[in-house]
């Protein structure tokens with residue numbers, strides 16, 4: 001009867017839910033272990049000045065090679081980390097590893113002017129956590145003078161006043177501040193009115209359409225013009241073709257990043273890549 005079917009359906013649903021919850025629980029435990037045993041690694045994606053196509057900096061991106069599941073995307077495990085209070089530990093590990101690797105590479109201050117790390121929304125919105133991260137960065141002498149913090153636009157959305165003081169503190173410590181995935185949140189304009197940001201990174205979704213979609217082109221043009229008049233460095237993210245690069249150059253975009261110019265790579269490949 002219907003009652004029995006409904007009961008079975010509910011039981012089945014519960015079982016599937018439980019399995020999912022268990023998998024998730026296991027994933028969190030695995031992530032915790034990967035962090036505490038420092039198994040997370042980092043790769044570096046160069047950023048280029050468009051006028052001369054010379055690298056100006058690198059972005060550090062975290063990688064997790066899971067024993068059973070292989071590489072898991074940060075788009076999956078970073079939100080998991082945020083929900084489980086693990087973001088600060090990841091940031092610290094990323095700063096520590098990149099500081100060691102870049103310090104030994106001889107690239108800093110020579111081939112590279114800026115090193116950017118990504119910081120999660122939950123971490124950014126916690127002034128105490130940001131203070132601690134800043135202090136930790138300052139103890140890593142190799143990075144203290146060139147570190148840039150990237151925050152996605154939506155992370156600053158909650159509380160402008162608080163964001164303003166957190167950013168001022170960062171900048172007073174000698175760090176610079178970049179707004180990632182610019183144009184995807186709802187705050188773009190208000191943010192530029194109130195916050196003193198050093199750089200904005202135009203989201204890949206606009207860049208990927210500039211050749212074929214006039215409306216995306218208009219948006220990119222407007223972002224570039226606005227950034228310039230505010231004296232903010234502007235970077236295009238996710239450049240995958242020569243045509244996109246050419247279009248961005250023609251629009252007066254200052255810098256670009258993307259697979260066409262350089263993929264995220266381990267330190268030894270970065271050293272080779274930047275030698276040429």
Ligand code: C2E
Pocket residue numbers: 045060061062073074075078087090091094118119120150152180181204237238239240257258259260264
């Ligand atoms: P993001 O900071 O916007 O980084 C750019 C992402 O786009 C990276 O993915 C990069 O590998 C990818 N990418 C770069 N150029 C191209 C391109 O030309 N085409 C395409 N299709 N993709 C490109 P990844 O490394 O998987 O990171 C995804 C996101 O995870 C990052 O977006 C960032 O928000 C977050 N993330 C990465 N590393 C960290 C970290 O250490 N800490 C925190 N909190 N978040 C991180």
Ligand code: MG
Pocket residue numbers: 059118150180
């Ligand atoms: Mg980023």
Ligand code: MG
Pocket residue numbers: 180181201203204237
């Ligand atoms: Mg981005």
Ligand code: MG
Pocket residue numbers: 180181
């Ligand atoms: Mg992103």
